[in-house]
Amino acid sequence: MLRLQTPLPDRYTTADPDALRHMIRAAKTELGSRLLILGHHYQRDEVMEWADMRGDSFKLARFAADSDATDIVFCGVHFMAESADILTGDHQRVILPDLNAGCSMADMADLDQVEEAWDDIASVTDIERVVPITYMNSSAAIKAFVGEHGGAVCTSSNARAVLEWAFGRGDKVLFFPDQHLGRNTGIAMGYAESEMQVWNPHREFGDLDEAAVKEATFLLWRGWCSVHQRFTPDHVAAFRAEHPDGTVIVHPECSHEVVSVADHVGSTERILDWTAAAPAGSVIGVGTEIHMVQRLAADHPDKTVVSLDPLVCPCSTMFRIDAPHLAWCLESLLAGHAVNQITVDPQTSENARIALQRMLDIT
Ligand code: 13P
Ligand code: SF4
DSSP, rough: OOOOOOOOOHHHHHHHHHHHHHHHHHHHHHGGEEEEEEEESSSSSSHHTTSSSEOOOEEEEHHHHHHHOOOEESSOOOHHHHHHHSSSOOTEEOOOOOTTOOTGGGGGGGGGHHHHHHHHHHTTSGGGGGEEEEEEOOOHHHHHHHTTTEEEEEETHHHHHHHHHTTTOOOOEESSHHHHHHHHHHHHHHHOOOGEEOOHHHHHHGGHHHHHHHHOOOEEEEEOTTGGGOOOOOHHHHHHHOEEEEEEEEOTTTTTHHHHOOSEEOEEEHHHHHHHHHTOOOEEEEOOOOOHHHHHHHOTTTTTEESSTOOOOOOTGGGOOOHHHHHHHHHHHHOOSSBBBBBHHHHHHHHHHHHHHHHHHHH
């Protein structure tokens, strides 16, 4: 989805790193406790150094929900800021420093496609027994659909708990938009791949036939993360050949072929915890976004932390948030106007909150 960010004033684009640091520090100090800066683990160092709280998408949603700050500057991507707006009160504002910080995976499922899929599935099976589960990486409109239809949101840190909850209420799950998180979690729970079908939203009836839909336990939306799909089993094999005693840790948005040869699979927060807990001298190959891997390496000089893919690219949308945008947002707040406020309309917000709250209650 195209969201246009207005160009920044020259004051920010021409400032050197020290000047930007000075602007951010001064504005942050002046804003005091009314401000909360949240930073996702994929953010650049120049942004992360200002985060009051760091975390994976679940942890950050909780921080937002529990915060008393009136201005929450979310250094992450659009769906995270939307979720924060849904979980906070009317007196709180959520700001995304760059409106172009979306998520290509979240954009792989839109409401029309999901409604069409739901109607198609309902035409061949008892829809009351189908539970829709959406990954946090989805629009507020899709979370609202899920809330209205008896489902819940999940993140990479709680997908298993949410799926167990879902199978307590129905016998089939429609999981979107990330097929990999759905497949990896289902297999970890003991389901066979033969119990899963991929729903292709660009083809009639998901490119499946009636029997396949009826028999499937998991209908997995054909979505993926462009960053995590780059990791391959060959990367893991090359790392293991070079470091036979090394440990491989990957994010569950990687394909099952990669996950099945990893030592640990978990959310960004868990990747961080495992790396921190590894003994000095450990060699760790990580399959996730490069800024996080580089920060892990810098924070643990007693260990060797490398990306599994030597050519891995950053998440281009997370990367959009930088010091100039952060300085601009903070100084604008100080001047009395909130730029880039993310607001979800009340009806969507109400239904999406149901799906998010179910996740928070389950976990
Ligand atoms: P986490 O919830 O693990 O931080 O994942 C968010 C994400 O977008 C990973 O690509
Ligand atoms: Fe979206 Fe992938 Fe970026 Fe995560 S890493 S925000 S899933 S594009």
